[in-house]
Amino acid sequence: MPTFSRAGLALIALIALQTGPVLAETTPCKPFKWSLTREQGWFQASPPALASGAALAKVDGAADLQLSPVADLKFPVTTGRKPATGTYGALLTLPPIEKAGLYQVTLSDEGWIDVVQAGATVKYSAATGQKACTGLRKSVRFNLAPGPVSLQISGVKAQTIKLAVAPAE
Template identity: 60%
Template sequence: MRPLAHFSSLALALSLMGASPAFADDGACRNFKWDLAREQAWFQASPPSLTSGATLAKTEGAAALQLSPVDGLAFVVAPEHKPAVATFGAIISTPALDKPAVYQVTLSDEGWIDVIQDGTAIRSGAFSGQKGCPGLRKSVRFDLKPGPVTIQISGVKAQTINVALGPAD
């Protein structure tokens, strides 16, 4: 190997070793329909751990959910998509929203999201998902009114998942 080619290969290898997983796969992470840099930062900042039945501390932020087997959960409303056998889920609440707004719920991995207000499932307004983006899988937008919200996560293959809630930009 020529000395200059060896130096170039070494520089490339060193630059790749220092790259973060998100940077290493920047292409997939940039293909969401809207910017999820805020959610990605929340997930990378070690969000607080919550279990099913808990309430988020605020209406903007993330949590690391410790999930339960879906067959043992009492969903407020049956999930729109029946969860597969031997998958996991959680039911969490939010503090009351102050004003009507479009909110997005973002997951770090594969799973189904149902949002409920006043005992009724809210239809999603928009969806964006990408496979291959480390730590971000999907984001779903919902038009919500003031008041508390229940978020149901189901169909997750792992026992933990990060979830983020925040107003859409």
């Protein structure tokens, strides 16, 4: 039966501590309810920066949102969830929806998504998320009609978040 010295045990513990974070970073996420491979690729490709109040260039891509304190934002429609004190958010305009259908909004980290169309919040049709998935947190699907659309993002703990908007696959 092998015996280990204190130095040997300390070396094993040190190696485990150093490789643990690497293993955690490469551990795959649990499956989402639908594929988010497209969005994950957009997020990893360093999407363009976009400030709160700006317009998203297209409804089939991603942006790296620069958020504002929610206390400084005036959401045109009451958010579906009251944002915690000290969190961040953004208001965005999308290009007008041309074809009615199912669209999804995906976030890289924890946050609340409100889609506003015709002056009212659009009820989501499905949602999926994983709290332990680094760089990909949640995706919410909405049935949208043709016309103008805006997004209200709130309750984000950091000053930036990646966001993707696209037709559902």
